[in-house]
Amino acid sequence: MTAAPAAAEAVARTHREEWARVVAGLARRFGDLDLAEEMAAEAFATAVERWPADGIPPNPGAWITTTAHRRAIDRLRRESRRDAKQQEAFMMHDDSPPDPVGAVDDDRLRLVFTCCHPALSMEARVALTLRIVGGLTVPEIAHAFLVQETTMGQRISRAKAKIKAAHIPFRVPEHTDLPSRVGGVLAVLYLIFNEGYLASGERSDPIRRDLTSEAIRLTRLVRELLPDDSDERGEATGLLALMLLTEARTAARVSRDGELVRLDEQDRGAWDRALIAEGLALVRERVDAVRAGRARAGRYELLAAINAVHVRAPHACDTDWSQIVALYGQLERIDPSPIVTLNKAIAISEFDSPQVALALVDTLAGSLDEYHAFHATRAELLRLVGRSADAHAAYDRAIELAGNTAESSHLIRRRGQLATPPRSPQKEEAS
Known part of the structure; x- marks a missing residue:
């Protein structure tokens, strides 16, 4: 060279x-x-x-x-x-290390907590983390989130100005504040990953591997910097495992025609086995800690465990849906939300029946009416129980709300197949 x-x-x-x-x-x-x-x-x-x-x-x-x-x-x-x-x-011209500040003494972790401070809006936290911690350029961040460069530049400038005006300290929170603050940091990193996992808007690249890779890199950094025996490191480990197991399926998630490919239709031979092995090892690490009574399972750890069940199955028909239903039940208890219940309903459809799942999904109509995955899931369940006209209307609403062209293409194809024998729904999150 x-x-x-x-x-x-x-x-x-x-x-x-x-x-x-x-x-x-x-x-x-x-x-x-x-x-x-x-x-x-x-x-x-x-x-x-x-x-x-x-x-x-x-x-x-x-x-x-x-x-x-x-x-x-x-x-x-x-x-x-x-x-x-x-x-x-x-x-000052010497490079001697600074005195410890906060629960963990590392400049990079201080920087992450500063950029993800709760005084900033979530949009500002994401942009500032990608720019200041990740080193992405303003044009790259603007492109990722479909805004003008000037808009993104102003957003980052305002965030830095607020940090200065509010005297937000450049430090890691004390031990008593660490759990809530780490949760906010991980939420920012997960949001960055999800934007790359299925990018929003009408664009030719529905998957942004630059963003998913950056989110994984930053999550690795945060995990490495947290104390080994802390609950916060456990959740960071769970999030890293979740990202790795999800990223492993990237090559099989969009067809050559740009359509989202359902989990049961994906070529599992195209999955990245190295990422899966690393992700499963992290899941086992957390499962062992929970079983030994050294830790409690958190949100990201349970989501990683659910994804582990999917990737362990050689074929879609081998998926242990009873285990997935049980894991979603645990997740509902510690982090209840309509989206968690929606995903549990999909697992119930596979484990029990689409009729039982549809009854549960219909209870979520008021809270998830603007969420495309709710209508897509309902459309699949309606076709399974033979209500084609209702399924068609649900697909229409899902297509109207779909976040990008890959999802829209998939839903349009499924709507066009209503006259064909129905198939089981698959979780949008697991695509």
Whole structure:
């Protein structure tokens, strides 16, 4: 490999591996997210210019860190900003580790908690996490969420301004606050994953692997940084397992024609066995902890366990639906919601009967009328019990509410098959 491609690859790899660490270190040292983000970006831009000619440094991450810190000090000198905190930062040249702050002493985890602070809207948390922690560009984030670049830029700027104005601390919460705050962080990462899993809007790429991969990477980071024996790490482990088992099915989830492929119709030979093995190992880790009385099963752990049942089945007909019904029952007890009940009803249809499932689904009409999966599930159950006209109307409503072209194509095909013998419904979530 020639110098330029090798340098470009090294910059890209260093960006993936070191961006969060560099920005977090700058934010701690200088107390300014804007400055931290800009100086990290400048350091990487300098690497793009210099590494092809000067060679890749022995420690790329340290080179980027040093360059970014020097740029930050130069910026402060030029702007003559001399309040106490910035003057102290200017005078500081050693790289000794900071004193512990909060429950866990790691700059990157502090950065995650700052970006996911509950004072910010969920939209702002997602955008800021992808930009500041993940290192995605504003155009990339705007493209992912189907908004104008200027809109996304303003959203991120307002979020950083609110952090500064509200004096949101750059720290990990204390142990007493950690459970609720970690839950908020994981919710942000799960939202990012779900947007990539089945991207919203009318677009040619219904699956965004750049977003699912980034969500997995950030979840790995959060999991690694949390204490080994904490309940919070357990939930992070459950979320990581859920993401891996879901990501493993990506290659089989959309047909060549761009249609969503149901779980029972997917080519299981196309599933990523390495991701499945890793995900199942994490599920076993949490199951063993729960059985030993060292932990309680949380929401993400139960969702991962449900997905584990699906991926363990060699064929769709081998799925242990009784176990899935039981797991959804546990999930209803700790995290009740109409969507959980909807998914349990689908499992009941397979384990018991579509009539029983339809009766349960119909009780959810008031709370899920604007949710496309409710109408899609109801349409499948109605066709199973022979109510074709009602099924047609339910498909119409599901198509109207569908989030993207892949789902719409699937639902249109299913509606067109109403005259054919009915088949069992499959959970939209498990597609």
